[in-house]
Amino acid sequence: MRNTTALLLMGCPEVPVQMSLVLYLSGTLRDKGVEVFIAGNPAALNLARVADRKRCYLGRMIEIDRAIADIVEGRRDFSMCFAFAHNDAGITYAATVRALLPESKLFMIIFGRNAEELAAVVDFDAEKLVERAVHNPLGLKKKIDEVLAWAV
Amino acid sequence: MGCIEMLKPQVLLRGISFKEAREYIESSCDEYYYFQPGFKLFGEYIIGVPPIAVGIMKDGSVVFPYTKPCHGTFVLKHRDEAEAERVRRLGREEVMRSIKRR
Numbered sequence: 001m002r003n004t005t006a007l008l009l010m011g012c013p014e015v016p017v018q019m020s021l022v023l024y025l026s027g028t029l030r031d032k033g034v035e036v037f038i039a040g041n042p043a044a045l046n047l048a049r050v051a052d053r054k055r056c057y058l059g060r061m062i063e064i065d066r067a068i069a070d071i072v073e074g075r076r077d078f079s080m081c082f083a084f085a086h087n088d089a090g091i092t093y094a095a096t097v098r099a100l101l102p103e104s105k106l107f108m109i110i111f112g113r114n115a116e117e118l119a120a121v122v123d124f125d126a127e128k129l130v131e132r133a134v135h136n137p138l139g140l141k142k143k144i145d146e147v148l149a150w151a152v
Numbered sequence: 153m154g155c156i157e158m159l160k161p162q163v164l165l166r167g168i169s170f171k172e173a174r175e176y177i178e179s180s181c182d183e184y185y186y187f188q189p190g191f192k193l194f195g196e197y198i199i200g201v202p203p204i205a206v207g208i209m210k211d212g213s214v215v216f217p218y219t220k221p222c223h224g225t226f227v228l229k230h231r232d233e234a235e236a237e238r239v240r241r242l243g244r245e246e247v248m249r250s251i252k253r254r
Binding site for chain 1: 225
């Protein structure tokens with residue numbers, strides 16, 4: 001699995017569970033030998049950097065629109081992508097990655113107060129992990145663990 | 153700040169879903185074309201749920217969706233006749249390609 005690369009696509013960082021799950025997922029993937037790239041807007045990236053100043057868990061950090069440009073221009077490819085979404089914009093970014101990387105495994109981690117409604121509008125090929133989580137990451141952590149058991 | 157924001161385009165709609173942006177462009181523009189995500193417009197790759205509708209107005213303005221993680225989707229309008237012509241040309245090529253695939 002050493003050649004496996006994963007993109008973690010962060011959404012707007014306003015919902016607390018996202019950062020906790022990004023750190024957890026990144027660290028777990030790295031433990032499994034996966035090369036991890038984390039994309040987000042500057043606020044999300046800074047939250048991650050401050051939370052993990054010694055880089056125990058995080059992979060390489062990249063601004064989200066730069067990540068999209070790198071994929072379009074063929075500079076980067078990912079065998080799997082985990083897209084975090086708690087709003088329509090998160091779904092939109094995930095759909096973009098789905099279209100740009102049709103061969104990669106796409107996992108959508110959908111959370112927030114409207115998680116079920118958001119999940120219902122996802123009509124592209126993706127494995128959905130859905131939970132009405134805002135502050136408590138444990139339900140989604142369990143679902144991530146189940147996915148990692150067979151996906152990596 | 154991205155290239156598009158530096159253009160200071162007119163904001164027609166803000167805080168909407170991507171689907172609403174597509175429906176607005178389809179119903180309000182003089183002509184419109186569909187593209188796949190990653191289509192380059194004003195120097196930036198456009199994010200979106202395919203198909204992405206990009207509109208053109210008679211005055212040479214381009215009307216397009218623009219998504220940011222914390223602000224949702226906007227519909228922006230910017231007058232640039234050369235870019236409008238490029239959208240028209242590539243949009244027609246995209247239509248021809250989709251016809252050939254059938």
